[in-house]
Amino acid sequence: MKPDGNYSKSRNKISFTRSQNWRSPRIQMSLFSVRKPDAGVPVTLEQPKRSSTSAQSSDLLSRGVSINGSVKFRNEMVIDGEVDGTIDSTGTLTIDQHGSVRGEIRAKSVTVRGTVEGNVFATERCELQAGCTLRGDVEAPRFVVDENATFLGSAKVGTPK
Secondary structure, three states, X not given: OOOOOOEEEOOOOEEEOOOOOOOOOEEOOOOOOOOOOOOOOOOOXXXXXXXXXOOOOEEEEOOOOEEEOOXXXXXXXXXXXXXXXXXXXXXXXXXXXXXXEEOOEEEEEEEEXXXXXXXXEEEEEEEEOOOOEEEOOEEEOEEEEOOOOEEEOOEEEOOOO
């Protein structure tokens, strides 16, 4: 205790005067404090609102982002960047206009608007939209190809017997 009646501790800068209750000191936190925060009010983070209803629960690999390796996801994913490796999913995959994939794709539904170099295995459907390029084989129960899409490969369409 200092001679003037104030107590101070340098580590957490705890201080109180004689008129204050010693059990509730005023605390000034330093940047590297060892004091744990109070578990007062729970914090919930709001998800940003998206304009499209179809993209509400989808993940996005943005333009300019590149992944070298395997990608796994469950629900929905839109790729507008580059993936060099395999994609494995039980959900819906969209390769957007600027997106490119070099590797095997396995998903429930695959929509290609960009470029794919590799085989595509879809458990429900595969769709090649105008302006896309697919170099590889496709295996899917339903296969939709736009007249302005480029498809270089073979296709097995229909359910296996």
